[in-house]
Amino acid sequence: MSIQAQLRDAILKVLPDVECVIGWGPGPDPLRNAPLFMKTPDDVERFEAGPLSVSNLAVFLQEYKGNKVGIVVKGCDSRSVVQMLAEKLINREDVVIIGYPCEGVLDAAKIVTKLGLPQEALEAGMVAKLELEGESVTVTARGKTTELAIKDVTATKCSICRYPNAVLSDEFVGEKREGLEDSYGDVDKFLAMSEEERFRFWEKEMERCIRCYACRNACPLCVCKDHCVATSRDPHWLTQADSPRDKLFFQLIHATHLAGRCTGCGECARACPVNIPVGLFKRFMNRATEKLFSFQGGVDPEATPPLQTFKLEEPTIQERNWK
Amino acid sequence: MSAAKFIAHTDVPAWLAELAASMRVIAPVTEGGNVLYREFDSATNGVELNRKPTESAKHVLFPRSEALFTFRKEPVPFAPDSLDPATEEDSPAPRMTLTQPEAPKPTVVFGMLCCDAGGVTTFDPVYGGRYQDPYYLQKREATVLIAKACNEPLKTCFCTWVGSDPANKRDADILATDFGNGLYLEALTERAERVLGSKLLQDAPANAEAKAEALHAAAREAIGEVPSLEGIDNTLTTLFDERDFWWSHSAPCLACGICTNLCPTCHCFTITDEKASGAGVRLRSWDTCMAALYTLEASGHNPRGQKAARLRNRVGHKFSYFLKNNNGRISCQGCGRCIKSCPSSVDIRRIVLDAMKKGCAVKEAANG
Ligand code: SF4
Ligand code: SF4
Ligand code: SF4
Ligand code: SF4
Numbered sequence: 001m002s003i004q005a006q007l008r009d010a011i012l013k014v015l016p017d018v019e020c021v022i023g024w025g026p027g028p029d030p031l032r033n034a035p036l037f038m039k040t041p042d043d044v045e046r047f048e049a050g051p052l053s054v055s056n057l058a059v060f061l062q063e064y065k066g067n068k069v070g071i072v073v074k075g076c077d078s079r080s081v082v083q084m085l086a087e088k089l090i091n092r093e094d095v096v097i098i099g100y101p102c103e104g105v106l107d108a109a110k111i112v113t114k115l116g117l118p119q120e121a122l123e124a125g126m127v128a129k130l131e132l133e134g135e136s137v138t139v140t141a142r143g144k145t146t147e148l149a150i151k152d153v154t155a156t157k158c159s160i161c162r163y164p165n166a167v168l169s170d171e172f173v174g175e176k177r178e179g180l181e182d183s184y185g186d187v188d189k190f191l192a193m194s195e196e197e198r199f200r201f202w203e204k205e206m207e208r209c210i211r212c213y214a215c216r217n218a219c220p221l222c223v224c225k226d227h228c229v230a231t232s233r234d235p236h237w238l239t240q241a242d243s244p245r246d247k248l249f250f251q252l253i254h255a256t257h258l259a260g261r262c263t264g265c266g267e268c269a270r271a272c273p274v275n276i277p278v279g280l281f282k283r284f285m286n287r288a289t290e291k292l293f294s295f296q297g298g299v300d301p302e303a304t305p306p307l308q309t310f311k312l313e314e315p316t317i318q319e320r321n322w323k
Numbered sequence: 324m325s326a327a328k329f330i331a332h333t334d335v336p337a338w339l340a341e342l343a344a345s346m347r348v349i350a351p352v353t354e355g356g357n358v359l360y361r362e363f364d365s366a367t368n369g370v371e372l373n374r375k376p377t378e379s380a381k382h383v384l385f386p387r388s389e390a391l392f393t394f395r396k397e398p399v400p401f402a403p404d405s406l407d408p409a410t411e412e413d414s415p416a417p418r419m420t421l422t423q424p425e426a427p428k429p430t431v432v433f434g435m436l437c438c439d440a441g442g443v444t445t446f447d448p449v450y451g452g453r454y455q456d457p458y459y460l461q462k463r464e465a466t467v468l469i470a471k472a473c474n475e476p477l478k479t480c481f482c483t484w485v486g487s488d489p490a491n492k493r494d495a496d497i498l499a500t501d502f503g504n505g506l507y508l509e510a511l512t513e514r515a516e517r518v519l520g521s522k523l524l525q526d527a528p529a530n531a532e533a534k535a536e537a538l539h540a541a542a543r544e545a546i547g548e549v550p551s552l553e554g555i556d557n558t559l560t561t562l563f564d565e566r567d568f569w570w571s572h573s574a575p576c577l578a579c580g581i582c583t584n585l586c587p588t589c590h591c592f593t594i595t596d597e598k599a600s601g602a603g604v605r606l607r608s609w610d611t612c613m614a615a616l617y618t619l620e621a622s623g624h625n626p627r628g629q630k631a632a633r634l635r636n637r638v639g640h641k642f643s644y645f646l647k648n649n650n651g652r653i654s655c656q657g658c659g660r661c662i663k664s665c666p667s668s669v670d671i672r673r674i675v676l677d678a679m680k681k682g683c684a685v686k687e688a689a690n691g
Pocket of ligand 3: 576578666
């Protein structure tokens with residue numbers, strides 16, 4: 001039985017006990033799934049899971065706090081759920097977690113660049129049809145059909161995913177997969193630039209930010225969306241000027257607030273409508289948290305996140321005899 | 324009005340450079356995988372006419388953040404006497420100096436989408452109707468809009484559903500049609516004259532009109548079947564209190580505001596004073612009805628605290644309230660950006676079609 005079929009069975013089993021089960025269904029174009037909120041067995045018919053199930057559904061859980069819901073999670077999504085549990089943002093008894101081993105999700109931008117069509121076809125909306133079969137994906141755009149290996153077009157986060165299986169689940173279907181290594185090569189590469197170059201890089205990137213705050217709202221762990229420092233009038237922390245300075249300022253605030261909490265799900269960067277690599281800020285912080293506190297967000301629901309506690313002396317931070 | 328013209332693709336950069344000598348030229352360019360409307364710079368920018376811009380062009384006339392004026396509190400000269408309560412009335416009142424922004428530069432937007440030009444004409448009644456907004460109107464008057472007919476609609480395009488067209492001649496000053504080797508330019512308004520004087524422009528080839536018409540028809544055709552949205556305004560009013568309808572459609576929404584920020588017709592703003600040490604600027608910046616803060620009242624009450632109420636407002640404004648104030652014109656131009664860029668795949672077409680279906684059912688039940 002396919003993973004999708006097994007997941008459908010698991011959802012049907014959970015459905016009578018919950019308000020709804022959050023999963024994925026068909027999206028508005030062939031390149032992506034949309035979140036699906038299943039209440040009836042008919043809804044479950046529309047459920048899909050696989051390389052198109054990109055969005056991290058954990059972002060919806062806090063809205064249902066106090067009501068019992070089911071949620072289908074990939075490995076990375078499960079870490080968001082675990083981190084929320086660790087921070088008591090949701091109650092364990094309110095959520096039924098259905099996990100499966102994820103094989104990686106597709107990156108729409110990578111697909112369109114790989115299609116071998118002229119530059120003008122670089123447009124996800126031009127993909128007319130997409131079929132998944134085993135290890136390959138067949139895409140039809142502008143009357144031309146191309147077969148691609150799924151592994152060549154998965155999201156970058158999937159090629160460094162340490163936890164492809166749900167780290168916590170009430171129902172788990174399928175065979176567990178091996179996790180991969182993450183050596184933070186992207187962060188090293190970025191840090192190899194000079195300070196001046198790094199500054200210019202962000203100045204240029206942030207310039208096109210439209211201040212929509214999708215990076216914030218797509219983040220399952222951002223807790224103060226409606227009361228964000230970036231938009232609040234009183235207190236008035238950030239100006240509304242269309243300047244890279246204010247926009248960068250917000251990113252630094254978001255990254256700082258997510259330090260020791262971010263699970264690296266990548267949703268902030270995926271949501272950005274103008275492709276600003278805002279995930280890099282958090283990757284930098286995550287690496288620091290791992291180095292300093294030997295802590296990874298969203299792995300252990302009982303763990304106390306390092307910045308939510310206090311030790312008189314941190315074993316890895318040398319405060320005495322600073323040179 | 325001047326006759327139709329033609330310009331070879333190879334001459335376009337030179338033409339834009341010519342215009343840039345006396346005007347601000349805005350054109351779509353590729354940046355970081357996106358297509359953005361940017362100030363044209365002949366040295367660095369290649370104009371991108373084949374892909375659809377990620378953002379709309381509304382910021383040219385309605386900047387993301389615009390200085391309405393700057394202010395400065397003038398220092399009051401130190402007068403020891405004024406500290407004496409008896410003479411307080413005679414002391415000079417603190418003075419504020421306000422400075423208006425400079426008048427907008429003559430501008431041309433080259434290669435915008437027809438739905439983006441349609442966005443501009445939905446702004447017109449808002450900022451140039453009952454309330455005259457000088458900031459907008461000055462820029463509008465100073466700007467020539469050159470729209471390019473779409474040869475290839477995307478899967479998310481639906482301009483034909485909402486009374487627009489991939490080659491509509493209603494909204495821009497010039498309509499450009501891509502003939503493969505160059506652009507066929509049709510002047511649609513008097514304003515077009517300002518940019519059609521160049522020697523690089525040739526007379527339009529014979530049969531150009533018919534050729535353009537055929538291309539336009541093909542693009543129209545490619546969008547596919549056009550469902551009827553007859554009565555959508557009243558239908559949405561009927562559905563206003565249908566909690567389940569709005570709750571289920573808004574369930575995936577993240578209330579992130581990508582949709583409204585990219586939309587060519589969303590025109591809401593907020594005003595803030597950005598000040599330090601007695602000087603500052605009054606800014607008008609884009610706001611979004613998808614954010615909780617948008618309707619937060621001073622008392623702390625929020626009539627649209629739920630995202631369902633906010634999504635209902637976005638759809639309702641485009642497909643109902645705007646129509647009632649503007650002779651039945653749907654404000655949405657069918658550009659599909661809110662669908663294409665939504666991180667949660669919320670599809671306004673689905674909501675509107677579902678409303679048409681549900682609305683009929685609700686009405687029948689009421690009459691029944
Ligand atoms: S900051 Fe970005 S990567 Fe980290 S949890 Fe939030 S959305 Fe995911
Ligand atoms: S999602 Fe992108 S454009 Fe929107 S606020 Fe974040 S960085 Fe800026
Ligand atoms: S872009 Fe999508 S998720 Fe974001 S506010 Fe609009 S409808 Fe909601
Ligand atoms: S509502 Fe959506 S489709 Fe309509 S004009 Fe705005 S962004 Fe485009």
